[in-house]
Amino acid sequence: MRQLSFWRVSGWRWLLRGAAAAVLALVLLPLCYLLVRASEAGPAALQLLFEARTLRVLARSVALALAVPLLSALLAVPLAWLTTRTDLPLRRMWAVVTALPLVIPSYIFAYLLVSVLGPRGLLQQLLQPLGIERLPDIEGFPGALLALTLLCYPYVLLTVRAALLSVDPALEEAGRSLGLSPWRTFVRITLPLLRPALAGGGVLAALYTLRDFGAVSVMRYGTFTRVIYIQYQSAFDRSGAAVLALMLVALTIGLQALELNTRGRARYHRGHAAAKRKPMLVHLGRWRWPALLLCAAVALLGVGMPAAVLLFWLVRGLTLGTPLPALWNATGNSVYVCLVAAPLALLGALPLALIAGRQRSGSGRLVERVAYSAFALPGIVVGLALVFFGARYVPAIYQSVFLLQAGYLILFVPEAFGALRAALGSVNPSLMEAGRTLGRAPAQVLRSVTLPLMRNGVLAALAIVFLTAMKELPATLILAPPGMGTLATSIWGAVTQAYFAAAALPAVLLIGISSVPLAIFTLREAYQ
Amino acid sequence: MSDVAVECRGLTKSFDVVSAVRNLDLAVEQGEILVLLGPSGCGKTTTLRLIAGLEVPDAGSIRIGNQPVAGEGVFVATEKRRIGMVFQDYALFPHLSVSQNIAFGVPQRASETRVQDGLRVVGLCGVGGRMPHELSGGQQQRVALARALAPHPAVLLLDEPFSNLDAGLRLQVRSEIRDILKANRLTAIFVTHDQDEALFMGDRIAVFNAGSLEQVGTPEELFFAPASRFVAEFMGQADFIRGEITEHGLQTEIGPVLQPVTLAVGQRVEVAIRADDVSLVADPQSKAKVLGRSFRGAVNVYRVRLPSGRIVHSLQPHTLKLADGLLVRVQAEPGHPLAHFAI
Numbered sequence: 108m109r110q111l112s113f114w115r116v117s118g119w120r121w122l123l124r125g126a127a128a129a130v131l132a133l134v135l136l137p138l139c140y141l142l143v144r145a146s147e148a149g150p151a152a153l154q155l156l157f158e159a160r161t162l163r164v165l166a167r168s169v170a171l172a173l174a175v176p177l178l179s180a181l182l183a184v185p186l187a188w189l190t191t192r193t194d195l196p197l198r199r200m201w202a203v204v205t206a207l208p209l210v211i212p213s214y215i216f217a218y219l220l221v222s223v224l225g226p227r228g229l230l231q232q233l234l235q236p237l238g239i240e241r242l243p244d245i246e247g248f249p250g251a252l253l254a255l256t257l258l259c260y261p262y263v264l265l266t267v268r269a270a271l272l273s274v275d276p277a278l279e280e281a282g283r284s285l286g287l288s289p290w291r292t293f294v295r296i297t298l299p300l301l302r303p304a305l306a307g308g309g310v311l312a313a314l315y316t317l318r319d320f321g322a323v324s325v326m327r328y329g330t331f332t333r334v335i336y337i338q339y340q341s342a343f344d345r346s347g348a349a350v351l352a353l354m355l356v357a358l359t360i361g362l363q364a365l366e367l368n369t370r371g372r373a374r375y376h377r378g379h380a381a382a383k384r385k386p387m388l389v390h391l392g393r394w395r396w397p398a399l400l401l402c403a404a405v406a407l408l409g410v411g412m413p414a415a416v417l418l419f420w421l422v423r424g425l426t427l428g429t430p431l432p433a434l435w436n437a438t439g440n441s442v443y444v445c446l447v448a449a450p451l452a453l454l455g456a457l458p459l460a461l462i463a464g465r466q467r468s469g470s471g472r473l474v475e476r477v478a479y480s481a482f483a484l485p486g487i488v489v490g491l492a493l494v495f496f497g498a499r500y501v502p503a504i505y506q507s508v509f510l511l512q513a514g515y516l517i518l519f520v521p522e523a524f525g526a527l528r529a530a531l532g533s534v535n536p537s538l539m540e541a542g543r544t545l546g547r548a549p550a551q552v553l554r555s556v557t558l559p560l561m562r563n564g565v566l567a568a569l570a571i572v573f574l575t576a577m578k579e580l581p582a583t584l585i586l587a588p589p590g591m592g593t594l595a596t597s598i599w600g601a602v603t604q605a606y607f608a609a610a611a612l613p614a615v616l617l618i619g620i621s622s623v624p625l626a627i628f629t630l631r632e633a634y635q
Numbered sequence: 636m637s638d639v640a641v642e643c644r645g646l647t648k649s650f651d652v653v654s655a656v657r658n659l660d661l662a663v664e665q666g667e668i669l670v671l672l673g674p675s676g677c678g679k680t681t682t683l684r685l686i687a688g689l690e691v692p693d694a695g696s697i698r699i700g701n702q703p704v705a706g707e708g709v710f711v712a713t714e715k716r717r718i719g720m721v722f723q724d725y726a727l728f729p730h731l732s733v734s735q736n737i738a739f740g741v742p743q744r745a746s747e748t749r750v751q752d753g754l755r756v757v758g759l760c761g762v763g764g765r766m767p768h769e770l771s772g773g774q775q776q777r778v779a780l781a782r783a784l785a786p787h788p789a790v791l792l793l794d795e796p797f798s799n800l801d802a803g804l805r806l807q808v809r810s811e812i813r814d815i816l817k818a819n820r821l822t823a824i825f826v827t828h829d830q831d832e833a834l835f836m837g838d839r840i841a842v843f844n845a846g847s848l849e850q851v852g853t854p855e856e857l858f859f860a861p862a863s864r865f866v867a868e869f870m871g872q873a874d875f876i877r878g879e880i881t882e883h884g885l886q887t888e889i890g891p892v893l894q895p896v897t898l899a900v901g902q903r904v905e906v907a908i909r910a911d912d913v914s915l916v917a918d919p920q921s922k923a924k925v926l927g928r929s930f931r932g933a934v935n936v937y938r939v940r941l942p943s944g945r946i947v948h949s950l951q952p953h954t955l956k957l958a959d960g961l962l963v964r965v966q967a968e969p970g971h972p973l974a975h976f977a978i
Contacts (some may be wrong), residue, residue: 125952537726543713544720544788545740555739559730 109538119549126458127474133455134481134517137492138356141349144495145384148346155350165354168330169629171251172358175316176263176309178256181307182405183263186300188293189398191271192388195295201402206261208409210622212578213616214321217254218602219413221325221418229416257409262315263308270304271297274527276386289389311367317359318485320581325602331355332487332581339491339585349495352488359483367479369518420611427608432599438616441593444508445576445621448515449523452572453565455516456523461553463524464531475528482521489517490585511586518582519572526571531557531563566631572626577621594620639698640665640790640822641686644706646695648681655681657846659695663790666820668795668813672833673843674869682843683792686824688713693872700789712900719783721793725775731810733778740786753781756815775806780812783822783861791823797832826832828931830871834858842866847862864976867907874947877974878906884974889913889923889965894972904975908967910936913949915961918964939965 145152155161189195189203208216223229224245231242245253274297282292320332327333331351338348391398452524456478463475493514497505504510534557542552558565580595585597594617639662643845646659656678661748663669684690686697688711696706699718704711719740727736737753738746755779756762766777771907776796783791796812797805798803813836813971825836834854842849842857842865850862861867864875880902885892887906898904915925915937922942929936932954937949937957947965957963967973 535724535726536722537722538728540687540713541722541726541728541782542739543689543722544687544718544792545782546714547740548712548714556728560728 108567110269116559122228123461124470125514128461130455130459131474131477131522134520135477135514136496137484137489137517139489141353141356141497142280144346144349144492145353146575148350152346152350152436155347156354161351161354164214164329164331164334167248167328168355168358171248171255171317171323171330171495172313174252174253175259176254176312179260179263179312180309182260183267185398185401186260186405187264187267187271189402191268191307192386192396193391193395195391195398195402201406204406204410205264205402208258208413209261209623210574210618212321212580212598212617213254213258213319214580214599214602215417215610215618216258216327216413217250218598218607218610219321219416219420220250220254221411222599222607224250229419232362248328251328251330251484253317253321254326255323258314258319258322259312259407262311263305266304266308266311270301274300274386277439279386284442294385307366310362314362314366314483317355317362318483319415320485320487322600332485335491336581336584340597347493348491352485352491355485355490356483359485360480363480365481365575367476381438387635394538402461417611417614420608421615424608424611424622425561433592434613434616437597437613438620440591441595441617444511444515444593445573447512448576449569449572451512451516452519453527453568455520456568458526459520459524459633460527460531461523461634463528464536477536478521481517481544482525483520484518485581486514486518486579486583487581487585489514490582494499494585495518508588508591509578511583511588515576518579519576522575523568523572526564526568527561530561530568533564534560537548564597566628573624574621577617619634636963638665639663640700641824642698642973643682643686644685644696646682646685646697647693648678648685648690649693654846655876656685656692659846659848661841661851662847663822663824666822667838668816668823668825668836670833670837671826671843672825672830672837672869673828674707674842675828677843678846679828679843680794683794683826684826686790687792689717695807702805717786717789718910719788719791721779721784721791721796723798725767725779725799727775727779727782727794729767731757731767732763733765733767733770736767736778737763737782737785739782747826750783753785756782756784756819758811773808776800776808777811780815791821793823793825793936795826795828797827800882801915805832834870835866842869844869859971859974861907861974864905864907867974867976872948873909874945875905875907875941876941876945880904882931885973887967887973888941888945889947889967891975892967892969896975898975898977902943902977905978906973906975908947908969908973910948910950912967912969912973913947914966914968915939915949915955915963916952917957917961919962921962921964923963923965924958925957925963927959928957939963941965 146309148155175490186201186205190198192206194202204427221228224242225231226241226244228242234242278300279292279296282296283289287295317330318332320336324333324336331354335348335351335355339345372625457473459478462585463471463478493510494505497510504513538556538560539552540553542556543549547555578595583593583595584599587593588608597613598617601607601613641661641663643659643661646656646661647654649657658916659682661680661682671682673679676824681690685692685705686699691704691710694706697704699716702711703709704716707927728739731739733754734750737750741749746953751760754763757776757780759777759781762770768774788826797809799806809832825909827833827836837854839851839853840857841851844865850857850866852860855922857866861870867873867875876888879886880886880896880898880900882900883891884894884896885906892906924940926938926940926946928938933953935951935953935955937951939947939949941947949965951957
């Protein structure tokens with residue numbers, strides 16, 4: 108009897124551990140396989156590491172990953188301050204609008220940017236009557252910087268806004284009472300309190316930049332992701348791509364480790380979350396006009412311009428006539444693949460989140476570290492590794508939709524983990540213990556207490572994974588079975604042939620459909 | 636049937652390298668309220684969680700009733716231990732109504748009557764349909780108690796259950812809860828860091844210090860015969876003065892105290908003395924000086940510096956007024972033996 112209950116408890120624990128180990132093994136598979144692949148190349152791989160060509164790729168990637176977060180912070184801090192701490196007109200609207208670029212995939216945004224600002228783009232056509240025959244080239248570093256900054260600044264904006272909202276107003280009031288001017292209070296008190304948020308948001312932006320494939324490819328700027336893809340497509344020696352992919356992963360995982368460390372220190376400003384009192388709003392006076400101009404300019408470039416241009420191409424595409432059946436087919440494929448991927452990623456992430464929730468245990472901390480680090484795996488790397496691995500060891504699923512689903516699982520388990528972990532973290536652990544003391548076994552407590560309380564977090568995780576999976580491009584390009592087009596790959600196909608009008612309708616569909624679950628979730632939460 | 640409800644033997648638990656509980660022996664009688672008392676971080680909550688099965692002991696054993704639940708190669712899961720627990724933050728399920736919370740640990744067929752009984756016992760009839768956040772702190776506290784009692788546990792564990800209530804409410808709720816526990820002859824283990832609460836709630840009190848037991852005894856024993864200086868200090872309001880064992884008993888720096896002594900003659904000691912044991916008489920020849928007075932309504936408490944530099948407090952009727960700086964003769968008139976410790 109006693110022995111039985113003992114085994115029942117550990118049975119559950121082992122089930123959880125087994126599931127978590129299986130998921131982690133799958134997530135780490137690409138990395139391990141790339142190591143094997145690169146080591147097969149032997150000394151040639153080492154040589155490649157120090158070739159001038161490789162170093163140039165490294166330099167370009169690092170330059171972009173430094174410039175984008177810096178420029179994003181310069182945009183985000185004033186926007187965050189204006190929308191939380193001042194009497195800026197239409198404050199709430201600006202807060203929503205400036206966060207919108209998050210839903211736009213980078214390849215769509217970059218293509219819209221090129222189609223407007225390119226040497227013979229829409230802007231040039233507008234300026235033609237003035238005798239301007241050609242605009243300066245935006246491809247390369249400036250174009251990539253502009254596109255990625257406009258796509259990334261919302262990450263910094265959201266973290267800084269959250270930090271500003273959670274700073275205890277009493278700290279700033281204390282600064283004023285000690286004789287500091289409002290400006291010096293901001294510099295000496297508020298800004299240092301924002302440092303963890305700035306670091307966190309900045310690392311997110313840098314990670315996005317390093318992982319991004321779409322924008323740098325459209326802008327023809329040879330960072331790791333673009334060069335890896337070109338090598339994969341053209342070269343017979345694939346270990347070169349493997350070595351580059353490993354270098355990229357080393358960069359992103361290093362960055363992610365940095366972010367985890369800033370997150371640890373970031374706690375001190377959340378400690379003041381209990382302060383419900385709202386800070387006094389700064390009266391902008393005449394300064395509200397330049398402030399409004401800044402918000403409008405960012406909104407115009409990040410949201411207004413892409414929307415208008417997309418509409419323009421959409422109308423032109425429809426009047427020219429688009430092959431609709433292929434499009435419906437692609438839409439169906441996208442929705443189907445993502446509807447499978449989202450719950451699958453959630454299921455995979457659940458055991459990890461449950462184990463990581465036991466912070467006291469060493470295994471909990473380890474799982475948390477690994478899962479967060481896996482977030483740094485770029486889609487191109489996962490795609491490349493799986494395609495090598497599948498071709499060599501599991502020909503049965505090579506070029507099948509299962510390989511694509513495996514890729515999505517690897518890419519999105521860390522994302523689902525993040526959302527679930529946050530949801531689990533907000534459930535008071537003594538509630539689970541109370542369930543146990545009232546005679547329920549761990550699995551029953553999970554079903555009757557933990558999961559119901561995590562429901563919002565679970566729904567949010569589903570919505571976020573669905574959105575990200577719809578937008579995903581590089582892994583889909585490599586892993587989707589031949590003949591199975593998705594919205595992302597159809598847009599990509601049209602864009603690479605500079606057939607902008609044909610890309611517009613799938614782009615509208617992609618943004619629309621992928622945002623539906625998130626919009627429903629957000630509205631539901633606002634309603635509650 | 637043994638009369639022991641819970642028994643811990645050699646219980647040991649460390650977190651990382653910090654040892655939280657060291658080689659602890661403890662027994663709770665059937666129908667008794669045992670209070671685990673000590674400063675924060677002394678291991679009392681860990682002991683409670685070990686008994687609940689929420690932590691696994693590194694060594695030692697635990698029995699609940701006649702059943703071994705931990706140690707000796709056995710580990711019975713929390714849900715099989717027949718314990719009820721009241722958490723510091725109540726841990727009411729926010730997604731369930733009050734009734735559903737109380738019924739949570741009860742088999743379906745019995746739940747209706749148990750919920751009604753539970754609500755009646757804690758005096759909350761009619762709020763069963765509400766959600767936890769719609770209740771006041773005191774009501775939530777009582778729902779948490781009703782929920783823990785509903786499955787008829789063998790022993791009730793309470794982890795600082797009153798620490799989230801404000802002072803006035805705390806006094807009221809603690810006497811209500813003590814009445815409920817006593818009326819139902821429940822066995823309970825109660826964790827607190829508040830000595831006043833411990834004296835009020837406990838049939839017996841176990842004083843913890845740094846992971847081990849200092850003393851277990853009735854409130855009176857602990858208050859009047861503390862086994863160590865730590866206990867005397869923790870039970871409150873004691874001053875310590877110097878003394879020595881002589882052939883006639885205890886000689887202190889404020890005069891002799893007639894009482895039986897066990898230590899050897901010549902042993903130097905520290906004597907615990909409380910404000911109500913100390914009398915003051917104005918005496919210009921004395922070297923003890925009044926430092927200040929704090930007015931407590933019916934009484935005055937004087938702070939006096941002895942020639943040795945030690946400070947003692949003295950409780951005096953509010954009719955006696957002694958000016959600051961006045962020289963006074965200090966005498967011990969306890970009317971009971973004074974606790975003293977070898978140094």
